[in-house]
Amino acid sequence: MDQQEAVALTPRAQAKARRRDEILDAAARLMARRGFHAVRLDDIGAEVGISGPGMYRYFSSKEDVLAEMLLDISRRLRDGGRAAVERGGDPAEVLDALLGVHVDFVATEPDLISVQFRDLGALPAGPRHEVRSLQREYAEMWVDALVRLRPELPAVDARAHVHAVFGLLNSSPRLPSMAEAELRRVLTAMASAALRS
Template sequence: MSTQAPATTRRDQILREAARLFAERGFHGVGVDEIGAAVGISGPGLYRHFAGKDAMLAELLVGISGRLLAGGKRRVADAGAAGHSPAAVLDSLIEGHIDFALDDRPLITLHDRELDRLRDSDRKLVRQLQRQYVELWVEVVREVYPDLAENVARAAVHAVFGLLNSTPHLGRPDALPARESTATLLHRLALGAFGAASGTDGAGPGC
């Protein structure tokens, strides 16, 4: 499951190109004319879709936080309805976050560099959504590793997010191993981190 649907509208296209340009050159290094040119419209034409660059940034960062949370909840619910084990639910969460980490690399860079540029209400909303996403993972991790203390599970989840969200630092996408190989490596490393936190071999019960 990808966290970013294919761009089917002009608004989606604008957001995708804005994310790419902001990540490459910084929020203040990109003008509305350049974003417009990237999608084939005039800079002023962007104002039919967004009030300005600040609105684009807010929608990008609030939007991806919301999509990650919604996707995580959907994976947990689907796995539960299918009677899957907690270990299988954790596998599904990891797969979903890896999809994000590989497919939405500009948004990771954007979050790291530009979150503080959001107005207070939007920044608080991003943090609220992120906390809910973390707690979703913590609950599943503690089902897989019942002896793991809550604070240790939470620290492990944050550490795994840091590992998975390192993809912007791995080089150009065309310089990486095949996507499937990279996804498999990241998945194995994530499970290894949880296993290390719990004192097991990293495979997890039932894996």
């Protein structure tokens, strides 16, 4: 929930929205550790002090929780990508801005990366299709920026570079533990080199 949305809501609605965010954070933590299929809606509720039946005031099912998590992060990445592209600059600056958006994501949302990687297939068809559509839109921003930077590169090769870099960046939860600043430095250097190789 962004600040404008929060201002437009009543205090009661703001409290409910904050509670939903707490539930989503707890669900991401649990699902990252145990996997979607091993986590029950009751487990998520217990993590935030809500009884099983009380969870239904916020989410209709565990699939609903997963859909909201993965749709939200897909929209945030797409919107961050759009903002990076709209700020403009030369092709290298745009590509570096896109890289910054993704590195921010992987440095701050490791649980969501793990859940998305492992449990996207558990989404019902409708939300899964929407997540995939958002992901494609986001990836194509990278492809366009890379082709502008390296016009000799066919689009199919640029797409392969971009998806390989996503694989590199999204592997961050499985890397040895390191301080966030060091993680950002290492991932940015490696991804930048891969895009330009």
